[in-house]
Amino acid sequence: AVVSELVEGSANVVTLIPDGQDPHDFEPSAKDLETINNAALVVANGLDLEEGLDEALANAQQAGVNVFYVADHVTVLDIVDVNDHSDHGHVHRGADASHSHSQDPHVWLSPHTVREALPALAKAASDALEVDLAAAQLALDNELAALDTELLSLFSAIDNCQLVTGHNELGYFVDRYGCTVVAAIISSTSTNAEASARNT
Numbered sequence: 001a002v003v004s005e006l007v008e009g010s011a012n013v014v015t016l017i018p019d020g021q022d023p024h025d026f027e028p029s030a031k032d033l034e035t036i037n038n039a040a041l042v043v044a045n046g047l048d049l050e051e052g053l054d055e056a057l058a059n060a061q062q063a064g065v066n067v068f069y070v071a072d073h074v075t076v077l078d079i080v081d082v083n084d085h086s087d088h089g090h091v092h093r094g095a096d097a098s099h100s101h102s103q104d105p106h107v108w109l110s111p112h113t114v115r116e117a118l119p120a121l122a123k124a125a126s127d128a129l130e131v132d133l134a135a136a137q138l139a140l141d142n143e144l145a146a147l148d149t150e151l152l153s154l155f156s157a158i159d160n161c162q163l164v165t166g167h168n169e170l171g172y173f174v175d176r177y178g179c180t181v182v183a184a185i186i187s188s189t190s191t192n193a194e195a196s197a198r199n200t
Helices: 002-006 030-037 051-062 111-129 134-156 171-177
Strands: 042-044 067-069 162-167 180-186
Touching (some): 002 111, 002 134, 030 051, 042 051, 051 067, 111 134, 111 171, 171 180
Parallel strands (some): 042 067, 162 180
């Protein structure tokens, strides 16, 4: 959605992982691989969220395809076991962010975090498409800022915001909006992990 809005009218955006499909389980088809290899720019989350695409994206990069990892351009949080009631700790953005197994990949669940990546994303898209996306970038940044402000207001009105989640996916959200995840059914950042006996 973010990429589509940013490049609207300048590029055709193809979403490889369809709505409802678990990104941890997705395996690309031959047609998907062709789409990747012919793209002007591939935008991926990074941090091994799209595990089934890792090899395809690495091969595409080696072949000269522009691959942009969103997680390389944000302040990444450490993975924690919320069932141990630990807090998320900050780690710095870096070139290795998209290839780490120790960091939280769910960067899109905070508009504030998405805003952090937006300047680099807009530049990558502008360069790849050879168009000026400054106006679209500004409009999208304003939208994300307004959403962030609305969420800050909504959650600041809750005295003790406690959440239970399916797996460890809300780190960026709770870090930004002052909630606490008191339990996760699957104590992992991936839905491929199994639920522990104490959580079922």
